[in-house]
Amino acid sequence: MINFNLFVLPFFLGLIYVVFAIGRSWYRWIRSLPASDKVRLTTMFRQPRQVLLALGEVCTEALLHRRMWKRNPLLGYMHMSFALGWFLLIVCGNLESRYYSGSHLNAPYYPIFLKFFIHDRLVIFFEVFSVPGFFRFLMDLLLLFVLSGLVLAMVKRKRSKWFGLKRTAEFQLTDVVSLTCLWLIFPMRLLAESFTAGYYGSGGGFLTQSLGNLVMTVMPFTSEYIPYSMWWGYSLVLGLFFITLPYTRYMHIPTEVLLIFFRHAGIRPKKWYSGFSDAEVLACSRCGVCIDVCPLNEAGIVDAQAVYFIRGLRDQYVPESVSRMCLLCGRCQEACPVGLHTDSLRLIKRRELVSGQETDFSWLASAAPGPVALETRHIPRQAEVAYFAGCMSHLTPAVIRSMRRIMDQAGINWVQLDEDGSVCCGRPLMVAGKDTQASQLMEFNKNQVLATGARLLVTSCPICYRVFREDYNLPVRIQHHSQFILDLVKTGKIPLQAHFRKVAYHDPCDLGRGSGVYEAPRELLTKIADLVEVGQDAHNAQCCGGSLGIFTATQEQRNDMAAAALDVLLENQPEVLATACPLCKKTFAKQSPVPVKDIAELVCDAMPNPVYCSASGQSRRAGSYAT
């Protein structure tokens, strides 16, 4: 018997097309990787351990959707039932078809439409214990599994809140077409298999056979064209889904697999768009998890979230305003179930937007006087610790003063690099995409740090801390002041006396999500205060809205974001709001009903009889001027 019928063609052609399209994309992306990344990729495939690890992640993420489960069990189940259910249907269907054909090599459509070709009656009483009976049972169970996910997906469109999503991604026309196809595939399969089983009175499992029998009882039909037309329908929606897949969000299914391999090979985002960026952009499933976590919602901005930005990248049209409308707070990156580097993608786009005519800071490197008389041109004094307060800390002088007192109290030989006139750390330029200009500032600062001979660089600003760590390549240790002060307290160099009640801690984006420093500030604070719980903290902390990363938000929109963050922070009525970033402090201070203090200020307040320090490093005991 020849297992072929015309109706398999739409599916078969669609399959050929989608395999070709995916293959072509993968080839292009891999080809456009930088040479070093290509080496990484080939090296990985020589290490079975890495390949296994990658395959493991493919299973846990692309099939089981572990991160989705962590986000919301219902959402996790929905994604898993589609991915794992469909995957197992393919695998089991293949095994089942081998049983019938007796061959390991079957036409690709054969397992898919097996029930069209095979509808023999089983003669065994407990048919589930026979091989074909077991497969019929298993295939129906899997189909039910997928259909349960489909029901959830339909519910989700109306009641997304049950799935932990307040807002979901807006659809494009192509999304609607392929979503309709996807949603039709499994009901069509159910109908085709049931009607066939009903018509022949055999061949189905517990689900399809029962449904088929029911149909035959309720409205008996004699024409075999009724089930046959359903097989046509099933094949058509499959084919259409496959043909549209490369152009819709469902391209994320194959792309995520490649991306996981890329990541396991050690490929990281680059400064410019590459095959890796393509893989990230196409791996976005538009699940919409990033929408709710975005602080821009609080300001009524609903078109610049990561999902829309990435969609824009894919469509090769991102308005400049959308590229610049992002706090770079990293919340979406933290929440993304696919682990996309949303911030890096945004920065790549910003770099592309930079025109050739930008401010030139090359004069900093030369001996000739520049437009600004910079005292810091003088080589700074030698010291053990170099302190870089940062531009933002200059707007919060209480932080700088506290740091000076703390360092004097601990008897440290320190020098402040930006005491009188400073050069920016460079990160504000970097987040604007102006890396060339930033590197000019960085070169200057690097030389300043090296000139002190310091072994430790301490900064008060998490923005500076991050760029010093990530981009400066300095041969000295770098600490944020929360880590530095904690070390001083632990080694007994700073005595602490006072204890504060009810302090809430706000994680600055660049210190927490940006640099992974969550524990040091908390440990330090618990030594001087009772920390109150904050609803969304650490990885999930809200952004204050003051970020330097955003260029197109109005002050009013920023205020709205700050107000929303304050609502969360002050929920448990703290008496003081503590943070570890001068910018967060300034942003909150103007709106907060409770005092906002930097961690350094609190430590300074907790010290008994602090020494009063002067900028030049000469100390004297606190006198009448001390406040």
Added chain:
Amino acid sequence: MYKNIIIVGGGIAGMAAAAALSEIGMEVTVLEREKLPGGHVRSWDRLFPTLRAAKEVLDFLNKSLGLLTEIICDIEVGSIVPTPGGYTIHCTNGDIFTTGCLVLATGYDLFDARKKEEYGFGIYENVITSADLEKIFREGNQVTTCGGQVPRRVGIIHCVGSRDEKVGNIYCSKVCCVTGVKQAIEIRQMLPDCEIFSFYMDLRMYDRHFEELYFEAQQKWNVNFIRGRLSECAENPDHSIILKTEDTLTGHPLKLTVDLVVLLVGFVPGSSARKITGSLGLLQGTDGFLLPADEHTAGNRTLLPGVFLAGAVKGPACVVDTIADGRATAVEVYRYMKHSEVAK
């Protein structure tokens, strides 16, 4: 209908309204939070643009209050609740007043300069506010640095908390420009050897005699006006203050060391007005100050019957305008009471 009129707030707007109402034979009760009436003007020494003593103005208002005015001091209004035919005023000490006609003259608060942390108020001892300087003048003290020395250089900073989107106040406080000019002259009068540097965005000398005062400050008193917004202050070891700014007329960044810095703090909506707005449901502008029924044609009325607004509760205003506004409120109240009586 209650015959008694209640004015919440015994500052100059409330006093001027009370004086005018009692003069036309209406009974008025003024509720004042402080121990004495007079509001912010009690803290000022001399008033711009004529440099006459603030006390004279207060004395005049006090004398004109008349026999029909009762002033209750040291009493704070907690909430005001609408009742049939009028309003019930609950005070924090438990007293309750009922009235059919209410004038809100709760005024304003001064901007808390600590919110502009980069200017160092509350951190550096040689940074003070314009209100602190008035207090020094009023108490007849010498202007000195925190160490007790006579300052050789004083910096005056305009627009602190006003026209500053970053602190959330986009509006102009109207009186600070000329106050800065006035205080510069007063410092020069007191300390002839002291140099004054005023940092401004632009100087809004909008009212009568203001421009003349500005010219006088430059020509007679050699006050230096530099167009540039202060970026930040830093402190020297000797507690003098380094001002970092830009002279935007020459286009050069500027760093200047001064012995004392005076911050011209602006107006912010009064905390008491905010409380009352909540319980009465009065409208606020985007700036947080209360809105009258119509800003052109009904500047003292509100959309609530029998509730009127007088003075700086509606936004920044100078002494002259506030007194005039208090009197204008009296006319509106009189018209309302007459109509109520006719209706009765």
